[in-house]
Amino acid sequence: xxxxxxxxxxxxxxxxxxxxxxxxxxxxxxxxxxxxxxxxxxxxxxxxxxxxxxxxxxxxxxxxxxxxxxxxxxxxxxxxxxxxxxxxxxxxxxxxxxxxxxxxxxxxxxxxxxxxxxxxxxxxxxxxxxxxxxxxxxxxxxxxxxxxxxxxxxxxxxxxxxxxxxxxxxxxxxxxxxxxxxxxxxxxxxxxxxxxxxxxxxxxxxxxxxxxxxxxxxxxxxxxxxxxxxxxxxxxxxxxxxxxxxxxxxxxxxxxxxxxxxxxxxxxxxxxxxxxxxxxxxxxxxxxxxxxxxxxxxxxxxxxxxxxxxxxxxxxxxxxxxxxxxxxxxxxxxxxxxxxxxxxxxxxxxxxxxxxxxxxxxxxxxxxxxxxxxxxxxxxxxxxxxxxxxxxxxxxxxxxxxxxxxxxxxxxxxxxxxxxxxxxxxxxxxxxxxxxxxxxxxxxxxxxxxxxxxxxxxxxxxxxxxxxxxxxxxxxxxxxxxxxxxxxxxxxxxxxxxxxxxxxxxxxxxxxxxxxxxxxxxxxxxxxxxxxxxxxxxxxxxxxxxxxxxxxxxxxxxxxxxxxxxxxxxxxxxxxxxxxxxxxxxxxxxxxxxxxxxxxxxxxxxxxxxxxxxxxxxxxxxxxxx
Amino acid sequence: xxxxxxxxxxxxxxxxxxxxxxxxxxxxxxxxxxxxxxxxxxxxxxxxxxxxxxxxxxxxxxxxxxxxxxxxxxxxxxxxxxxxxxxxxxxxxxxxxxxxxxxxxxxxxxxxxxxxxxxxxxxxxxxxxxxxxxxxxxxxxxxxxxxx
Numbered sequence: 117x118x119x120x121x122x123x124x125x126x127x128x129x130x131x132x133x134x135x136x137x138x139x140x141x142x143x144x145x146x147x148x149x150x151x152x153x154x155x156x157x158x159x160x161x162x163x164x165x166x167x168x169x170x171x172x173x174x175x176x177x178x179x180x181x182x183x184x185x186x187x188x189x190x191x192x193x194x195x196x197x198x199x200x201x202x203x204x205x206x207x208x209x210x211x212x213x214x215x216x217x218x219x220x221x222x223x224x225x226x227x228x229x230x231x232x233x234x235x236x237x238x239x240x241x242x243x244x245x246x247x248x249x250x251x252x253x254x255x256x257x258x259x260x261x262x263x264x265x266x267x268x269x270x271x272x273x274x275x276x277x278x279x280x281x282x283x284x285x286x287x288x289x290x291x292x293x294x295x296x297x298x299x300x301x302x303x304x305x306x307x308x309x310x311x312x313x314x315x316x317x318x319x320x321x322x323x324x325x326x327x328x329x330x331x332x333x334x335x336x337x338x339x340x341x342x343x344x345x346x347x348x349x350x351x352x353x354x355x356x357x358x359x360x361x362x363x364x365x366x367x368x369x370x371x372x373x374x375x376x377x378x379x380x381x382x383x384x385x386x387x388x389x390x391x392x393x394x395x396x397x398x399x400x401x402x403x404x405x406x407x408x409x410x411x412x413x414x415x416x417x418x419x420x421x422x423x424x425x426x427x428x429x430x431x432x433x434x435x436x437x438x439x440x441x442x443x444x445x446x447x448x449x450x451x452x453x454x455x456x457x458x459x460x461x462x463x464x465x466x467x468x469x470x471x472x473x474x475x476x477x478x479x480x481x482x483x484x485x486x487x488x489x490x491x492x493x494x495x496x497x498x499x500x501x502x503x504x505x506x507x508x509x510x511x512x513x514x515x516x517x518x519x520x521x522x523x524x525x526x527x528x529x530x531x532x533x534x535x536x537x538x539x540x541x542x543x544x545x546x547x548x549x550x551x552x553x554x555x556x557x558x559x560x561x562x563x564x565x566x567x568x569x570x571x572x573x574x575x576x577x578x579x580x581x582x583x584x585x586x587x588x589x590x591x592x593x594x595x596x597x598x599x600x601x602x603x604x605x606x607x608x609x610x611x612x613x614x615x616x617x618x619x620x621x622x623x624x625x626x627x628x629x630x631x632x633x634x635x636x637x638x639x640x641x642x643x644x645x646x647x648x649x650x651x652x653x654x655x656x657x658x659x660x661x662x663x664x665x666x667x668x669x670x671x672x673x674x675x676x677x678x679x680x681x682x683x684x685x686x687x688x689x690x691x692x693x694x695x696x697x698x699x700x701x702x703x704x705x706x707x708x709x710x711x712x713x714x715x716x717x718x719x720x721x722x723x724x725x726x727x728x729x730x731x732x733x734x735x736x737x738x739x740x741x742x
Numbered sequence: 743x744x745x746x747x748x749x750x751x752x753x754x755x756x757x758x759x760x761x762x763x764x765x766x767x768x769x770x771x772x773x774x775x776x777x778x779x780x781x782x783x784x785x786x787x788x789x790x791x792x793x794x795x796x797x798x799x800x801x802x803x804x805x806x807x808x809x810x811x812x813x814x815x816x817x818x819x820x821x822x823x824x825x826x827x828x829x830x831x832x833x834x835x836x837x838x839x840x841x842x843x844x845x846x847x848x849x850x851x852x853x854x855x856x857x858x859x860x861x862x863x864x865x866x867x868x869x870x871x872x873x874x875x876x877x878x879x880x881x882x883x884x885x886x887x888x889x890x
Contacts, residue, residue: 273792274783277800328834331793343797466746625745632750702764710762714749718760723753 240288242351247370249336250349254282254372256591257364259354259528260380261285263293263577264559264584266326268378269346271588278344279592282335282372284364286353289408290332292324295577297411298432299607302439324408357532359552376554376591379543380584383522383560383575388427391518394493401501401515405432406522414517418449421514425503427490429455429462431606433519434477438609441481452511453477454485454503460608464616465677466626469691472672473608480609485511522575524561537563540573547597549587558587566598568705569619569686576604601704603697611673615697618687618704619679629717630675630691676717684709685716696720780807793835795828 244250256272258265261283269281283291300314301324313323333345356365363373385404394402403414418424418440426437437453444451453460459470460477474484489506496502496512503511524542528534534551535544542563545551549564557564559580563573574583579602589596605615672691679687688700699719703710710716721727773784782791782800790799802825805818829836 270789270792271783273796277782277791277797327789327793330832330834331789333794345794468746468748625747627747627749629749629751632752698767699764702767706764714751714755715760715762717751718756718758719762719764721756722751723756725753725757726759 240351242349242368243288244335244349247349247352247366247368250366250370250372251280251282251335251339252372253374254280254338255375256281256378257372257374257376258283258378258380259357259364260378260382260559261287261289261291261348261350262380262382262559263291263580264380264382264587265378266291267581267584268380268558268588268591271585272592273344273346275589275592275594276344278342280338280341280344281346282338283346283348284352284354284366285348285350287407287409288350289325290329290348290350291326292408293326293577294406296324297408298405298435299439301411302443354528357528357534359532359534359555362554374554377556378584378587378591379528379551379555379557379561380559380580380587381525381528381561383524385518386521386523388490388518388520390490390493391516395495398493398495398501401499401513403515403517405436405517405519414515417515418443418447421449423450423452423500423513425501425511425513425516426451426453426519427455427516428519428521429453429457429460429486430464430519430521431461433517434460434473434608435606436517436519437482437484438477438480438607445481450483451481452483452485452513454488454490454505454511456487456489458486460484461606463622464620465689466622466628469628469672469677470622473612476609476611479611482609485509522560524573526561537571537573540571542573548590548595549583549598550590556587556591558583562587564598566601568599568601572619574602576602578602578604601701603701612692613694614689614691615694616687616689617697617700618685619681620687620689621679624686625680627678627680627713628672628675628691629678629714629722630672631722633671633673674722676720676722678713678716685713690720693720693722780804794832795825795836798825798828801825 256269256279258268258281262285265283265285269283272279272281285291296314304315311323313321315321331346333341333347335347335349338345338347353367354364355367357377357379358364361373362375362377363371364377365371385406387404391399391402401417403417404410405414424440426433426440433453433455437451440449441451443449455462457463457470458467459465459472459474461473462470464470465473471486474486478484485505487507488509490503491506492504494502494504499514501513501516503513503516505511526534526536526541526543529536529543536542537544540563542561543551543557545557545562545564547565547567549556549558549562551557560573560575562583563571564583566572582600582602583598586596586598586600601617603615603617604620605613607613674692676693677689677691678685679689685703688704690696690700703716703719771781771784773781773786775781780800780803790796793799798821802818802821805821806815809815809817811817
């Protein structure tokens with residue numbers, strides 16, 4: 117029969133796992149970034165950082181490392197070999213490419229048939245076209261087709277192998293990741309703009325879609341399927357949720373009952389009143405940016421424009437300004453970013469750092485106009501937009517992207533009699549993300565109780581992953597509280613990348629500990645001796661004057677920021693310091709009150725001197741072992 | 743006093759390691775739970791246990807894992823065949839990114855399973871991989887373990 121050599125088991129496990137390592141890229145991608153240190157140095161070539169969505173340090177098995185020599189050992193049995201080959205796979209992402217092509221075709225049809233801002237009157241409005249095959253009852257019903265839902269169905273299927281899951285998405289796209297849309301996707305025209313693919317941190321290419329279309333079960337098969345599956349209906353909206361009867365009503369009148377339900381409806385871009393009330397001709401040139409459809413629309417504008425104005429200084433506006441500016445250096449597009457605040461990321465970064473960041477964003481070619489409010493908008497030359505600012509200046513742009521924040525999609529709340537948090541918005545849930553019996557909430561719309569930091573609502577990708585997974589686990593009955601803190605990351609231009617965890621709010625007190633550069637021209641720099649622990653405090657606004665130096669020589673190139681509340685660390689931001697989020701997570705979850713923040717900062721080894729030492733120690737140890 | 747404090751430190755200021763000791767990372771279960779059962783939540787399995795052939799994958803993998811046949815796994819032909827047949831129906835799901843894959847072997851697991859006789863060592867290694875250390879360090883640790 118089958119002859120197996122002694123090492124078949126190792127090979128088999130390996131192949132099993134290698135197979136999964138393919139798949140693990142899908143997880144990674146929605147998982148957490150962990151920039152390799154070298155990325156910072158490699159940025160020159162690729163103006164937009166190759167940030168990418170990377171590996172969680174806690175998921176080391178997925179790390180692409182050296183191929184072991186044994187990989188080439190042929191499996192001894194042909195039969196096994198065949199099986200393994202089937203599992204191991206061969207063709208590079210062909211499926212997702214095809215899928216995306218289809219998707220694109222659809223979008224093309226769509227845009228031909230409707231004005232650029234209205235997509236609803238497209239040829240295909242929903243998949244499936246009618247609801248006759250949608251089951252009347254599903255064990256797991258997920259409302260929303262974003263990252264939180266994706267993470268939830270992963271968790272559900274991990275714990276309940278035969279689970280039948282129905283995802284209701286109002287988008288005409290299978291679940292995909294949003295972070296690349298304001299980052300990597302603009303950095304490579306062929307990949308990003310043509311195929312919605314991008315390069316990950318390790319150079320590997322992947323689609324923004326989490327799974328190829330094949331992964332999902334056609335809706336008509338879900339009810340009968342022996343082993344369950346995940347089906348997504350696209351272009352459907354839930355108009356009513358009856359919590360007591362555990363049922364939802366779709367916009368076409370279909371009713372579906374559920375055993376467990378997840379609300380993961382996400383958030384929608386806010387808009388400025390001045391644009392909302394503008395003439396249709398102007399409105400055609402005003403865009404928001406959230407979905408892959410928005411990406412398609414903006415892409416079309418970008419390709420035919422010379423000037424774009426981005427309104428807003430937050431994550432989206434700032435990242436997109438940098439990404440489009442990078443694209444623009446090669447494709448003749450100029451980017452203006454304007455906002456009423458004094459610097460980029462003003463809600464997140466303390467004022468001095470926000471203003472320094474603005475300088476770095478200017479360095480990559482973005483014309484940043486802080487302290488600018490739009491007082492009027494006009495049509496210019498028939499097809500351009502003129503934005504008139506409070507300081508009398510005006511900007512001419514071919515089109516405008518407004519990135520002024522999001523609001524949680526909680527319209528189901530009222531009829532469902534669900535409570536909305538008055539201050540933070542979002543459905544109120546407990547630490548297990550439960551709103552009512554058998555009803556859970558995750559992602560942007562969850563206003564949850566963090567047992568450690570109190571009530572919160574978080575609009576970040578990793579939070580969608582963490583909360584989606586937690587909700588999924590609790591939907592199968594694991595009863596876990598929110599414990600694992602989510603993180604977030606962002607990149608601005610070529611000189612700034614950061615990761616953060618906890619409460620990151622510039623209205624909190626902050627302590628920033630930065631690496632002093634050794635350069636001699638920085639004599640004016642504030643130097644506070646580590647020994648005497650005397651923190652130099654500045655009224656943030658007076659910072660520049662006080663020290664008589666310009667922003668450039670104050671190098672906040674690398675450092676750790678602590679966000680404080682009642683003398684406790686409630687948030688940590690790692691400024692150009694990578695791969696340390698797990699340390700930050702530990703500090704945050706520690707009940708200790710740290711008196712000496714410099715000592716805490718040392719844990720991050722910002723000069724990377726101990727890292728080297730540890731490595732040497734290990735080398736030694738290794739030598740001894742030999 | 744402003745609310746935002748800034749401290750600049752030099753390399754020398756941070757030459758000494760921090761006096762603060764953080765608690766060790768909570769061990770996360772690897773592929774095998776302490777009970778010896780397979781951990782289907784292991785991130786190392788990627789989407790395998792949750793994809794369209796998740797059940798077939800679990801059956802085949804469990805069969806292999808618990809197989810007492812000599813050589814191990816020879817009694818799992820049917821389960822493998824079922825899995826293979828299922829996967830063949832989803833070429834885009836199961837045939838992706840071999841090139842990527844080639845670069846992404848998992849040395850820890852490989853090394854580990856090659857000398858698979860000592861469970862303890864295996865667990866240690868799995869934990870090393872899950873430890874909250876950065877990648878290079880992890881790699882060194884794995885090598886260290888493997889060279890024992």
